Amino acid sequence: MARIATQTFVEIAVLMAVSVAVGLGVNTARQDNQSVALARNYFARPDAVRTVLPAGAPAEALSEPATGASTEFAGSYLGVHRAKFDEVRSWFEDPKLTAGLHVFVDARDQGLFDSGRIPGAVLVDHYRSDRYLPDALNILLPAERVIVYCHGGDCEDSIFLSHTLIENGIEPDHIYVFEGGYEEWEAQGMPVERTEWSS
């Protein structure tokens, strides 16, 4: 019995060791932009988001959210704005969009971006932002309004990306998080853009 227990323990230890070695090796070696940066906090935001309202938080943090949105607007603690659909639509129809002063930023991944996005949106997949930010910052830094969105509903990637954008020099006051996201945009019958793949 003791022999079986020892043997089983050794087997489990070997399986674990092999998995750790293979997992870390593959993660380091892979070149397909799918590796996880082990030291990076992908879900970084101020501690206050999960605790209490800090003194001097913008009044909109306490306002009634849109249907389906969270009751607490996490972006308030970053100093960014919450944007409702009507505002986002007016910015989309504003000539400043074509002038590059209003820029939509899609925080989702490449696959979702390709299958449908707000026309003209710039892709900055939050989880692979290192890849997209260098080019995107050239467009985002001069903009007056950077409208960030993700899928919608309880998706938090637009908040996480806002944090990353601020760390990279975008003024928090220029950032607007469209909480309804792509889901609401599409549901409202707004135009969408798709990537056409040639066969």
Next chain:
Amino acid sequence: MMQRGGWLRRVDDTGVPLGVARLVLGGMFVFMGLSKALDPIDFLKFVRMYDILPETPPYFLNLTAVILPVLEVVCGVALLLGVAVRGAGLTLFGMLLVFTAALISQSLDIHAAKPIAYCDVRFDCGCGTGEVYICRKLAENAALTLLALLASLSRSRRFCLSAWLSRVSLSTDPERSWAAGS
């Protein structure tokens, strides 16, 4: 020996129950592990969704997203080949218990937020199989847990690579062959 163990031992000695458990459990975990390992960042989001591990320091979540899918594949391959069967079975048994507890917790949260029957709760659990209905997923996990338990407890090593390797080792080592009385 057969009299001592009864019919359960006789069925186990055929190697068929363990063979079925190894094929089903091993195949499932290789498939599910690979689908997670191919997109570890997507899996990372699911790991966080269950709110089991702390977000800081980030190593807990990130290492789990990188290593857990590989552990599933490694255990699955071990079962399919028939090496370290008991260790792989026990590891998967433990993992399934944790996964099932996390699934129940998450589904109860969704159920509390939506006015629907519990079995109508449907979400992507990050299990590698897309969106699932919770009751079906729990039944699947219960079946896999039983198979993992079977793989852990079975004494049979028929159709296992480890048994074949032992025989080869014994037959090529005269000293051990003699000691084994063969």
